[in-house]
Amino acid sequence: MAEIVSLADAVARAIHDGDAVAMEGFTHLIPFAAGREVIRQRRRDLTLIRMTPDVIYDQLIGAGCASKLIFSWGGNPGVGSLHRFRDAVENAWPGPLRLEEHSHAGMANRYVAGASGVPFAILRGYSGTGLEGLPGLDGNPAVRPIDCPFTGERLTAVAALRPDVAVIHAQRADRAGNVQLWGIAGVQKEAVLGAQRSIVTVEEVVDVLDPRPGAIVLPSWTVDYVAEAPGGAHPSYALGYSARDNDFYVAWDEISRDRERFLRWLDSDVFGVTSGSLAGAGSAEGGCGA
């Protein structure tokens, strides 16, 4: 059964130095408040896993929380480069960042295998690309060819992702810790089901989860910690609760371009905000009005 705790407690209990952590949310419901809490608690040597590292991992990478990254598309969506990610890869600042790189289809299938409890997934993919020959974090090939046992057709195998911790943001939970999310659902369900531990931040905890069209429900017994974090997806959006703060994504380009400017942002907007404060989860940086 999920425990309903503060975000600071959830991060302190679930995420440890050296963990492999998947914070998912495909441009929608990105768990930014949880990301900032991980920075505030100064976690180190994390292996960050995420299809689209986005601004959330740019912040964690720049803050020195990560030594490895497993991903498939590392840009600032609709804006341009992730400058902290690029600085880490191109100049090893604030430290070296080892990469394992996939396609979206490959990452999605890796999460499906993790959630399904099988060691790998198969797809038609990677064939003829440079990605096919790249090593994984363990130095061995990250994807491998496999022959179909029925037809003999050559396909591609990708290894299951089983993160130590999955972190997602959802619209709501009830007081028993059942989680409900709707709209663009990404790979959040697969990430939670494939992980050893999980944290779900929510816009609100309610008495009753009334049905929503197309909503996913993660039963309380599949989640470890639920933490209320209104605005916790800001500057991404939470359908039904808050809009994407596109100005912040644009502003991030300038904040993150320069190391000193980024460090000042860390001081004022992450370390300068009380860890338990829900206001720090997002409203400090701009409007999240529904």
Added chain:
Amino acid sequence: MNATGPAAAAPAAAQPAAYTADEMMTACAARALHDGTACFVGIGLPSAAANLARATHAPNLVLIYESGTIGAKPDRLPLSIGDGILAETADAVVSVPEIFNYWLQPGRIGVGFLGAAQIDRFGNINTTVIGATHAQPKVRLPGAGGAPEIAASCREVIVVVRQTRRSFVQRVDFVTSVGYGDGPGSRVRLGLTGAGPRKVITDLGVLEPDPATCELTLTGVYPGVSVAEVRARTGWDLAVSGSLEVIGPPSASELTALRGLQAISQGSEGAA
């Protein structure tokens, strides 16, 4: 050059010949999409062109974004592939594993619409790294995203990219997405089910694969663009079709629709 607000649109209506190179490219890309086609769309130039097509000659174009939105009908340009307007207007919203496995992989999607940082003479695309090695790149680019499987499995691919000597290269530094590989026969050998890039649409004109050699060949130029100019902005010895076409300029209705979409989109910033 994208800043075409209402103030700029008014005089343009009186002088329909005034348009930017990006507007010409976007209109040309939109024309390549047939009504009723299912189209896998990336954000940026491809999304602007696909939405222009929907607003003009192809109202029943099915827009599919990798966030899992099928049949999205945005009335403005989405800010990102996860923009709420895509989910709110879609026929169906599915998970990311489902969009790739059930929809893209079996060849259900007619056209894949891709951008590129580098493209080579066989239409192979690089969006991963610039530089000799992947481990120590000169420039780290965003990476693959959905592109490798879009390029492999859509029934055909259209690439939209601005043309420079740095982007149109003899050989890409890294093959993120396969076009025609090393030439004829590569796609079959690799087991790629789609036909590959049918058109590469640039800010100068259109390149199409030669049916025999698979090499990208100049088949069309925009009004006022010379072959010499296109060759000067190509990093290989560009072949030119014997029946080179001069592509018509954007029509007044294309420009009105495109500028309208861009004006609404600028006004709605943040309203995801």
